[in-house]
Amino acid sequence: MFASIPSLITHTRQPIIRKSSSCKASPPRIKLMIGNSTCEETIARRTAGETCTRRLDELKRVVKTMLRKVRKPLDQLELIDVLQRLGIYYHFEDEIREILNSIYSEYNSQDEWKNEDLYATALEFRLLRQHGYDVPQGVAV
Numbered sequence: 001m002f003a004s005i006p007s008l009i010t011h012t013r014q015p016i017i018r019k020s021s022s023c024k025a026s027p028p029r030i031k032l033m034i035g036n037s038t039c040e041e042t043i044a045r046r047t048a049g050e051t052c053t054r055r056l057d058e059l060k061r062v063v064k065t066m067l068r069k070v071r072k073p074l075d076q077l078e079l080i081d082v083l084q085r086l087g088i089y090y091h092f093e094d095e096i097r098e099i100l101n102s103i104y105s106e107y108n109s110q111d112e113w114k115n116e117d118l119y120a121t122a123l124e125f126r127l128l129r130q131h132g133y134d135v136p137q138g139v140a141v
Contacts (some may be wrong), residue, residue: 034070060091067095073103073111077123084130096131 025111035082070076076099082088087097103124128135 062093064095067092067099073106074114074117074120074123077103077120077127080127081123100128100131100133104128104135107135 037053042049067076067079070079080089080096080099083092107128114124125135
């Protein structure tokens with residue numbers, strides 16, 4: 001009724017075929033399987049991954065340049081806010097920290113960019129608080 005395990009193993013083994021060195025025919029094309037894909041598919045995926053990595057590095061350089069070029073504090077805060085909302089701010093933590101340090105150092109000054117602008121004041125307050133800066137709650141607009 002039940003076959004023994006050794007007999008199952010011998011029946012499922014593939015015979016080993018070895019070609020002699022005198023054979024002039026080209027060897028058969030063997031598809032090397034890695035997981036569920038062939039070696040060729042894996043190489044194509046790696047190449048695409050390298051292309052994506054290069055593109056990612058290029059885009060990060062562009063955004064870092066944007067962060068350095070923007071001079072108006074409100075524009076800087078809006079750019080930081082957009083990066084946070086997109087979930088990619090962690091790529092630019094050093095640049096964001098520099099910008100927020102400069103804004104925080106001038107926090108109590110009466111800059112015209114935030115005078116009578118509740119949006120600018122709220123954005124500045126929220127971003128500084130989110131990044132751990134000690135900003136008092138009572139802000140007169």
